[in-house]
Amino acid sequence: MRSYHGNLGEGLAGLSVKEHDIPVPGPGEVLIRVRACSLNYREISILFHGRYPLPVRPDFIPASDGAGEIVEVGEGVTRVKPGERVMASIFPQWIDGPFSWEYSAQLGGSLDGMLTEYAVLSQEAVVHIPDHLSFEEAAALPCAAVTAWNALTSGQSLQAGHTVLTLGSGSVSLFALQLAKLSGARVIATTSSDEKADRLKALGADEVINYTTVPEWHIAVRELTGGRGVDRVVEVGGTSTLEKSIKSIAFEGQISQVGWLTQEGATIDLKAIAYNVFTLRGIAVGSRAQFYTMNRAIAAHQMKPVIDRVFSFDEAKEAFSYFKEASKFGKVIIRLP
The missing domain is CATH 3.90.180.10 (Medium-chain alcohol dehydrogenases, catalytic domain)
Incomplete structure (x- = not known):
């Protein structure tokens, strides 16, 4: 062998x-x-x-x-x-x-x-x-799939009618989109191109935000949820996206942190943390x-x-x-x- x-x-x-x-x-x-x-x-x-x-x-x-x-x-x-x-x-x-x-x-x-x-x-x-x-x-x-499942189902329970935010089109994010839809959730996804946006919609995404043309995508997330924010974020970006994920989450929502795809340093405005009530949970597959x-x-x-x-x-x-x-x-x- x-x-x-x-x-x-x-x-x-x-x-x-x-x-x-x-x-x-x-x-x-x-x-x-x-x-x-x-x-x-x-x-x-x-x-x-x-x-x-x-x-x-x-x-x-x-x-x-x-x-x-x-x-x-x-x-x-x-x-x-x-x-x-x-x-x-x-x-x-x-x-x-x-x-x-x-x-x-x-x-x-x-x-x-x-x-x-x-x-x-x-x-x-x-x-x-x-x-x-x-x-x-x-x-x-x-x-990737088990990580996405853990991110969606552990901690606070994901329920039909909840809104999930997925970031990008990496494998964990794609599985999170597919599995969230199985659970009856609404999914908002971000991506970097219109071509990928079309593919995400074909997989079931309800709304897709192109973060290259809408860099303040957390504002768009708030608008798409009537100002409430999302119930769950599957966070894969790291410090470059975490602050915007915090600004996208609803009161008592949960952010599941799945590794760090970006390595550059970044800072997080502490007001983003202080002005919200949420759970940040690390995921290990x-x-x-x-x-x-x-x-x-x-x-x-x-x-x-x-x-x-x-x-x-x-x-x-x-x-x-x-x-x-x-x-x-x-x-x-x-x-x-």
């Missing part, structure tokens, strides 16, 4: 293919033939920027997201059986409940990830694929229980993720370059033989 290996901050120069014997699952473990994996911003942060808030071991196998089929099970495995299609849960030890440091071991970081032809995981770390999804579509879910619940909703509504482009396993380096440099709309997938 073959697998890709990388190191923190070494970029594509440090990404290499190695050959191994196909591993044998031990007690409580399963052997997965990986059929597809997907890329997230975390991979760029680890490989290219050399920074990540959780430990990254040397010579790790990248990619937290993967889907495949069970080919062998170890002694005592009861949750799955050979032939079943599964996805990997990023935090194998986080089954349910609040996140804590004891659950922080993660695929594609402190643990080997899914950019490999075969992977051994604990039976507790796998989730069944909804029947209507392909391996490529399923591989899009574990990080989600538990296996949240993954399972999200999959039930996806299956019930036959929802499919947006895929931008699919690369072959041998084109993995090209996939990383494309993900890092291109203007994407949807997930970048690597398909395995």
Whole structure:
């Protein structure tokens, strides 16, 4: 079998293919033939920027997201059986409940990830694929979709008729849009172009604000909500957008902070915080229980993720370059033989 290996901050120069014997699952473990994996911003942060808030071991196998089929099970495995299609849960030890440091071991970081032809995981770390999804579509879910689901459903309950604000057209924002609509919410989205605005509307966005032509987009959000503000913001931008998100949120609303896509420094006007009453909640992907619940909703509504482009396993380096440099709309997938 073959697998890709990388190191923190070494970029594509440090990404290499190695050959191994196909591993044998031990007690409580399963052997997965990986059929597809997907890329997230975390991979760029680890490989290219050399920074990540959780430990990254040397010579790790990248990619937290993967889907495949069970080919062998170890002694005592009861949750799955050979032939079943599964996805990997990023935090194998986080089954349910609040996140804590004891659950922080993660695929594609402190643990080997899914950019490999075969992977051994604990039976507790796998989730069944909804029947209507392909391996490529399923591989899009574990990080971005679960993060969006956590952002929408944890803390304050999202209800039908609530208004959700999503920022941009990254994968978390696209999933947040799709999942919010499944819940009966109204969605206001921001984006950088009229072409992307049309695509967001096609996905179900009720209103879209072009932030290049409307830089004070928080004012437009207030106008679209009759001055009230939105009930939930899925915040992905960082300090460059957080102040405007705060100015967009309704009293007792919730902002779910999902990482920091922008790295430049910025300040936040403390009056924006003092003049509102809201909850700011950090998000760390989600538990296996949240993954399972999200999959039930996806299956019930036959929802499919947006895929931008699919690369072959041998084109993995090209996939990383494309993900890092291109203007994407949807997930970048690597398909395995």
